[in-house]
Amino acid sequence: MMLRYAIYTFAAIVLLHTLWPMKAHAQSATPVPRVSQCQAIAGALPSATFASFTPPIFPAQAAGEEVSITYVGHSTFLIETPGGIAIATDYSGWYKPPRLPTVVTMNKAHSSHFTLTPDPAIKHVLHGWSDDGKPADHDLVVGDVSIRNVTTDIRSGYGAMEPNGNSIFIFEVAGLCIGHLGHLHHELDDSHYAEIGRLDVVMVPVDGGLTMGAESMSRVVSRLRSALILPMHRRGPPIDNFLSMFDEKFDRSFAESDNVIVSLRSLPGKPLIYILKGV
Structure with missing residues (x-):
């Protein structure tokens, strides 16, 4: 016993x-690192381009959620998520969104793309560059949106290139992958496209030379194969110069408003270049 x-x-x-x-x-x-659904889907389709005309299958509740995108001016859009998060892209303070953003992203090519004195009430200020010589590295979740970046180089003084001076910011919300190319100065290589993954919506500078020429930019857009292409940063040349770079595989339309409401279910089946009012 x-x-x-x-x-x-x-x-x-x-x-x-x-x-x-x-x-x-x-x-x-x-904690287990957050997995990007945009990168995961691109990686699962090695023989395909990095975005699909046919929206992938996501949970029903995400598929019906809508994201509002408003063109504010220059390269600034206001993205409003179903959960109430407001994001202003390439925020300089020159172009005021109709509401205070929760998050602002910036790039430093010109002062019209950033400010060092943002409203202190803005909770998250994301620079597309880093001051320590390393690439900027953002990967955060704010409310119902995940935000990450992919760095590219920019032209600096005397024609030299400054490594990692610009960021392509990517917003994952409501099952959508939304990308803002920032002040893109060069065509992307395979490593960039792999990092970016799928983009359902892409915001593209169409100035014809301050960033890249229309032909170079059109090659980037064609490779991304996003369902909805939103031109921005138009300085000088007419928008027709950019549109002429695309064949019948792309639709084009001029909006009567500065706003578009988008969801997985509403994405066009054929890639659409949609010029919002004010561009």
Whole structure:
């Protein structure tokens, strides 16, 4: 009897010591990194381009959610998520969104794309460059939107290129992958497209030379194969110069408003270049 009791006691002690470290370890474990659905889908389709004309299947509740995109001016759009998060792209303060953004993204090619004195009430200020010589690295979740960036180079003084001076910001919300190319100065390579992944909506500078020429920019847009293309940053040349770079595989339309409401279900089946009012 005493021997049986001793065996049970010893077994209980061993079990306690075995489980206790596991529990402590579970509490202190590093969280699993967030997985980008845009990158994951692109990676799962190695023989395809990085975006599809046919929206992939997502949960029904996400498919019906709508994202509002309003053209504010120059390269600034206001993106409003179903969860109430407001994001202003290439925010300089020159073009005021109709509401205070929760998040602003910036690029430093020109002062019309950034400000070093944003409203302190803005909760998240994301620079597309870094001051320490390393690439800017953003990967955060704010409310119902995930935000990340892919850096590119920019032209600096005397024609030299500054590594990682611009960021393509990507917003994943309501099952959509929305990208803003920023002040893109060069065509992208395979590593950029792999990092970007799928873009359902892309905001593209169409100035014809301050960023890239229309032909170079059209090659980037064609490779991304987004369902909805929103021109921005038009300075000088007419928008027709950019539109003429695309064949019958792309539709084009001039909006009567500065706003578009988009969801997975409403994405056009054929790529659409949609020029919002004010561009």
